[in-house]
Amino acid sequence: MRVLTLLMFLAHCLPVPLSPCLIVSLSPRLPVSPSPGAPAVVSAFDRPNDAGSVIQLRWSLSPDDASIDGYAVLRRARDDTAYTKIGSTMRGVTVFEDEGVQDGVPYEYIVASLRDGAMFHSEPSAPAMSYPQFFHKGRINVLLCIVAFTLLLAYFVVKARTGKDLFIRKIAGLAAVEEAVGRATEMGKPILYVPGLGDIDWTATIASMNILGEVARKIARYDSALIVPNRWSVTYTVSKEVVKEAFVAEGSPDKFKEEYVRYVTEAQFGFAAAINGIMTREKPATNFFIGRFWAESLIMAETGAQTGAFQIAGTDSVLQLPFFVSACDYTLMGEELYAASAYLSREPVLLGSLKAQDYGKLAVLLVLFGISLTSFFGVNLLPVLRVQ
Amino acid sequence: MKWYDRIATIDRRIIYVLLTVLVILPFFVKVTIPQKIMPQTQKLFDFIESIPPNDRAVMISFDYSPQTQPECHPMAKALLKHCFARDIPVIGLSFDPEAPGLAVDALVSVEREIDSLATRKEDSIVYGVDYVYLGWKSGRIAAQLDMGEAIAGVFPRDYYGNLIDSLPLMQNVKNYKDIAIVVILAAADYPIDWIRYPQTRYGVKVAAGLTAVMAPQYYPFLQTGQVSGLMSGMKGAAEYEKLVLEHGYACALGTAETGMNSQSMIHLLIMLFIILGNVGYFFARRAGKAPR
Amino acid sequence: MKRRLPLAICFIMGLVMIVQFFIPHPTSLAFSSVIYKWIIVLMAFALVLAIGNLIRHHGEKIRRRKEDWPYSIVTLAGMVAMAAIGLTWGIASDSLYQKIFLNVMAPLGGTMFALLAYYMASAAYRAFRARSLEATLLLVSAFIVMIGFMPFGQYLHPRFPAFAEWIMTVPNMASQRGILLGVAFGSIATALKIILGIERSWLGGKD
Numbered sequence: 097m098r099v100l101t102l103l104m105f106l107a108h109c110l111p112v113p114l115s116p117c118l119i120v121s122l123s124p125r126l127p128v129s130p131s132p133g134a135p136a137v138v139s140a141f142d143r144p145n146d147a148g149s150v151i152q153l154r155w156s157l158s159p160d161d162a163s164i165d166g167y168a169v170l171r172r173a174r175d176d177t178a179y180t181k182i183g184s185t186m187r188g189v190t191v192f193e194d195e196g197v198q199d200g201v202p203y204e205y206i207v208a209s210l211r212d213g214a215m216f217h218s219e220p221s222a223p224a225m226s227y228p229q230f231f232h233k234g235r236i237n238v239l240l241c242i243v244a245f246t247l248l249l250a251y252f253v254v255k256a257r258t259g260k261d262l263f264i265r266k267i268a269g270l271a272a273v274e275e276a277v278g279r280a281t282e283m284g285k286p287i288l289y290v291p292g293l294g295d296i297d298w299t300a301t302i303a304s305m306n307i308l309g310e311v312a313r314k315i316a317r318y319d320s321a322l323i324v325p326n327r328w329s330v331t332y333t334v335s336k337e338v339v340k341e342a343f344v345a346e347g348s349p350d351k352f353k354e355e356y357v358r359y360v361t362e363a364q365f366g367f368a369a370a371i372n373g374i375m376t377r378e379k380p381a382t383n384f385f386i387g388r389f390w391a392e393s394l395i396m397a398e399t400g401a402q403t404g405a406f407q408i409a410g411t412d413s414v415l416q417l418p419f420f421v422s423a424c425d426y427t428l429m430g431e432e433l434y435a436a437s438a439y440l441s442r443e444p445v446l447l448g449s450l451k452a453q454d455y456g457k458l459a460v461l462l463v464l465f466g467i468s469l470t471s472f473f474g475v476n477l478l479p480v481l482r483v484q
Numbered sequence: 485m486k487w488y489d490r491i492a493t494i495d496r497r498i499i500y501v502l503l504t505v506l507v508i509l510p511f512f513v514k515v516t517i518p519q520k521i522m523p524q525t526q527k528l529f530d531f532i533e534s535i536p537p538n539d540r541a542v543m544i545s546f547d548y549s550p551q552t553q554p555e556c557h558p559m560a561k562a563l564l565k566h567c568f569a570r571d572i573p574v575i576g577l578s579f580d581p582e583a584p585g586l587a588v589d590a591l592v593s594v595e596r597e598i599d600s601l602a603t604r605k606e607d608s609i610v611y612g613v614d615y616v617y618l619g620w621k622s623g624r625i626a627a628q629l630d631m632g633e634a635i636a637g638v639f640p641r642d643y644y645g646n647l648i649d650s651l652p653l654m655q656n657v658k659n660y661k662d663i664a665i666v667v668i669l670a671a672a673d674y675p676i677d678w679i680r681y682p683q684t685r686y687g688v689k690v691a692a693g694l695t696a697v698m699a700p701q702y703y704p705f706l707q708t709g710q711v712s713g714l715m716s717g718m719k720g721a722a723e724y725e726k727l728v729l730e731h732g733y734a735c736a737l738g739t740a741e742t743g744m745n746s747q748s749m750i751h752l753l754i755m756l757f758i759i760l761g762n763v764g765y766f767f768a769r770r771a772g773k774a775p776r
Numbered sequence: 777m778k779r780r781l782p783l784a785i786c787f788i789m790g791l792v793m794i795v796q797f798f799i800p801h802p803t804s805l806a807f808s809s810v811i812y813k814w815i816i817v818l819m820a821f822a823l824v825l826a827i828g829n830l831i832r833h834h835g836e837k838i839r840r841r842k843e844d845w846p847y848s849i850v851t852l853a854g855m856v857a858m859a860a861i862g863l864t865w866g867i868a869s870d871s872l873y874q875k876i877f878l879n880v881m882a883p884l885g886g887t888m889f890a891l892l893a894y895y896m897a898s899a900a901y902r903a904f905r906a907r908s909l910e911a912t913l914l915l916v917s918a919f920i921v922m923i924g925f926m927p928f929g930q931y932l933h934p935r936f937p938a939f940a941e942w943i944m945t946v947p948n949m950a951s952q953r954g955i956l957l958g959v960a961f962g963s964i965a966t967a968l969k970i971i972l973g974i975e976r977s978w979l980g981g982k983d
Contacts, residue, residue, distance in 0.1 A: 147802045195661070228801045235798055242794065249968055293672070297625050299963035302970065302978070309977035329826035330819055338978050358833055359826035362581045364672060365551040365888040377844055390672040391552075391697045391892060398895040412959040413673075414952050415701050422903040430955040434962030437977050445974055453965045457958060496898040503897055517927035520937055550877075550885035582885075584867070585877035592869040622823065623816035630812040633805060638816070644868065685797075697892075703949050704956070719925060748926045750893060755922060757901040758915070765905045 132160035134216045135167065135207045140224035148199040148228035153192040155218065158209040161187050168215055170206040179206055197226050249452040256448030264447055269408050269426035270439045276406050277314045280381035286321035288380035290371060291335055292387015293364060295328040300412045304387035305338050306437035311384065312342035316351060323374060324357045327367045332359040368392035372399045379403055385420065386410040397423035410436065492764025499757060506753050510745035524706055525723040528691050528713025531665060537571035540664035541657050545674065546587035547580040552671035552695050558721040558740035559693035560590040560669050562728050568598055569733035573653050574615040579624040579674065584643060591617055612651040619643030625677050632660050632686040665689040665712060673701055679710050693720060718743045783973045790971030917943050
C-alpha cells in the first residue's frame with residue numbers, strides 16, 4: 097500500500113500527468129455507491145453563430161461517472177409544469193445540443209445520472225433562449241483577410257493605372273505562345289486547346305478561359321484554325337462565348353466557326369480518348385493543355401508528344417506537373433497559370449493585381465514563419481487567431 | 485551500337501510487352517504477401533468502428549468511373565461490408581455521371597453477399613432501411629452545400645424514382661447533422677470540394693478512397709485533420725479488405741489483393757528499366773557520348 | 777451595355793455570395809439554398825446545349841462525309857441507344873442498361889486507364905536519369921517510395937515503409953504546400969479580379 101501511495105504521489109509531482117489508464121491500473125477498485133451523484137453545474141446557452149433553434153448544454157461530470165450508465169437530458173419550457181426527457185448521452189460526456197427548440201422561448205434543463213433505469217437529477221439550469229445570429233463571429237479572421245487582400249489589390253490596381261511600370265519576370269511557357277500560334281499558321285494545321293477537365297467552378301478552369309481569350313485573339317490575328325474540346329456542358333458554353341468574343345474583339349467575327357468549340361463527353365477517360373483521337377487524326381501543330389487535370393494528363397501529353405506537336409501545358413494540379421514537364425515543351429506551374437492572362441495581355445491593371453498577389457503571399461509567409469517560430473518555443477498562437 | 489547505348493535506348497514496345505506479361509502473371513500464380521496497414525487506412529477503419537450501430541449514417545459519394553474500377557470498387561465493397569456488418573446506415577450518391585452504374589453494382593453485390601450468409605431475417609440488408617442510393621446530380625458544389633440544409637431538397641427522389649420521404653431510413657437522415665462521415669471514392673480530386681465547402685460551412689467529417697496517383701495530394705489535409713482517413717489506391721483497398729476480414733466482417737478477401745501483386749510486379753519492372761537506363765547513361769557519359 | 781450587364785450581374789452575385797457566407801441567419805440560408813438550386817438547374821440546362829452541339833457536330837460530319845465520318849455514326853448511335861434503353865427498360869441493377877454499362881463501357885474505360893501504366897513506365901525509363909545531383913536525389917527518393925509502398929518492402933528492411941511514409945509526409949508535403957499556397961493566392965486573386973471586373977478576358981478583352 098505504501099508503494100501505491102508513493103506512486104500516486106509521484107504521479108502528482110510529474111510535470112506531465114500520467115496517462116489515465118496508468119492511474120486506473122494503479123487505483124484500488126472503488127466500491128459502487130448505492131445512489132450515484134448527479135452532475136453538478138448545468139449551464140444552458142444559445143449556440144453561437146447559427147441560424148437559431150439550438151441550445152447548448154454543458155455540465156460537470158458526476159462524481160460517480162465511472163459507475164453510471166450515462167446521462168439523461170430533461171427540458172422544461174417556461175409554460176410547462178413538468179420536465180420531459182429529450183435525449184441521453186454516454187458517460188464521460190459533458191455536452192449536449194438541443195436542436196428542437198423554439199427561438200425566443202426560455203427553457204430550463206436538468207441533467208440526470210442514469211443507473212439501472214433510475215435517474216439522479218441535477219439542479220435546474222438558468223433559463224436559456226435560442227435566437228438566430230446576423231453575423232458569424234467565428235469567421236472574422238476570414239473577413240479581415242478578404243478585406244485586407246481586396247484593399248491591397250485595389251491599391252496596386254490604382255497604382256498601375258497611374259502609369260507606373262511594373263516588372264514581371266519572363267515566363268518561358270507564355271513567351272512561347274506567339275511562336276506556337278505562328279508555327280501552326282505556317283504549317284497550315286489547327287491548334288488544339290484543352291481547357292482542362294475541371295468544371296467551371298474550378299478557378300484553374302476560369303484562369304484557362306482567360307488564357308483561351310488571349311490565345312483566341314492571336315489565332316484570329318494569324319488566321320489559324322482552333323479546336324476547343326470540352327468535358328463539361330457549362331465550360332462548353334463559356335469557352336464558346338470566350339472564343340467568339342475574342343474573334344469579335346479582333347474585328348473578324350466572320351472567321352469564327354461553330355465547329356471550333358465542341359462538347360465531347362463528361363466521362364473522364366472517354367474525354368481523354370477523344371482528345372487522343374483528335375491528336376492522331378487531325379494532327380494539330382500545337383497543343384495547349386491548360387486548366388485542371390487528373391490521371392489522364394500523361395495519356396494526353398504523351399500522345400501529343402508522339403504526334404510531334406509543340407506542347408504547352410499549365411496546371412495547378414501539383415501531382416500532374418511531373419507528367420506534363422516530362423512530355424511537354426513548356427509547362428506553366430501552379431500560380432504561373434493565374435499570371436498568364438496578365439502576362440499575355442500586358443494590361444497594367446492586371447499586372448498590378450499580380451503585385452498584390454505577391455505581397456499577399458509575402459504577408460502569409462511572414463505570419464506562417466511567426467507562428468512556426470512561436471510554436472517552436474512552445475507558444476501556440478492558433479487559438480488567438482481563431483483558426484478553426 | 486555499344487551495349488550501353490542499347491540498354492539506354494530500349495524500344496518502348498519491348499517495355500509494353502514485358503509490362504503486359506507481368507500484369508497477367510499474378511492472376512495465375514497466387515502469391516499472398518502480408519500487408520502492413522498504413523496509418524491513414526487504419527484511421528478510416530477506426531473511425532467507422534467508433535460510430536455506434538443504428539445511429540448516424542455514413543454517406544458514400546461514389547465518384548469513380550469504370551476506368552478506375554479496379555482500384556476504387558474493392559474499396560467501396562470493403563467499406564460497405566464494414567458498415568453493413570456494424571448496422572451503420574449507408575447513404576450513397578454520385579456527382580460523376582459515370583458512377584451510378586458502379587455504385588449500384590457495389591451496393592447490390594454486397595447486399596446479395598450478406599443476404600446469402602444471413603441466417604435470420606434481421607441480418608439481411610433491406611433497401612430503404614439499411615441503405616439508400618440517391619443517384620447522380622449536376623451542379624456538384626451547389627448540391628453539396630444545399631444538402632447541409634436538406635438532403636431531400638437536392639434529391640427529392642432516389643436513383644430508382646422513390647420519393648425520399650417515403651423511405652424509412654430517410655426519416656432519420658435529414659441533413660449533415662445526421663451524417664457521421666462522408667467518404668468520397670474517386671479518381672479525381674472531388675474530396676477537395678467536400679473539404680472546401682460542406683466541411684467549412686457545416687463541419688461535416690470527410691474521408692476518401694482515391695486512386696494511387698491522386699492520393700498524395702491529400703496528405704496535407706490528412707495531417708491537418710481535415711481528412712479523417714484515406715484509402716490510397718489498390719494498396720489502401722487491400723489493407724481495408726484485410727482489416728474487414730481480420731475483424732470478422734467478411735469471409736474472404738476481395739480483388740485488391742491480386743491487383744496488388746500485379747502492381748508490385750510493374751513497380752519492379754519500372755525500377756529495373758530505370759536502373760538499366762541509368763547504367764547505360766553512366767557508361768555512355770564515361771565514354772563521352774551522353775550530355776552531362 | 778452588352779459588356780456592362782454581365783459585369784454588373786457578376787459583381788452583384790459575387791458580392792452577395794461572399795456576404796451571405798458571414799450571415800448564419802435563416803433568411804440568408806434560405807436565399808443561398810435558392811441560389812444553389814438555380815445553379816443545379818442551370819447546369820442541367822447547359823447539358824441540353826452541349827448535347828445539341830454534339831449532335832450538330834457529328835451530324836454535320838456525317839452529312840458532309842468528312843474524314844472518319846463512320847465514327848460519328850457510332851457516337852450518335854451509342855448515345856441514342858443508351859438513352860432509349862435506360863428510358864424504356866429502366867436502370868435497375870439487373871437491367872439491360874446496367875449490363876451494357878458493366879460489360880461494354882467498363883472494360884473499354886479500363887483499357888483506356890491501363891494505357892497510363894504503359895506511358896508511365898516508358899516515361900519513367902526515359903526521364904529518370906541521374907544527370908545531376910538534383911536528378912539523382914529525385915531518383916533515389918522515387919526508389920525508396922516505390923519499394924516502401926510495395927508489400928514486400930518491409931521484408932527488405934523493416935524501416936523501408938516508414939522511410940517512404942516520411943518522404944511523402946515531410947519533404948513531399950512541404951513542397952506541395954508551397955505550391956498550394958501560391959495556387960490559393962492565385963485563385964483568390966482571379967476570383968476577386970472577375971468579381972470586381974478587373975479581369976475581362978472572358979468577355980473578349982479590355983474593350
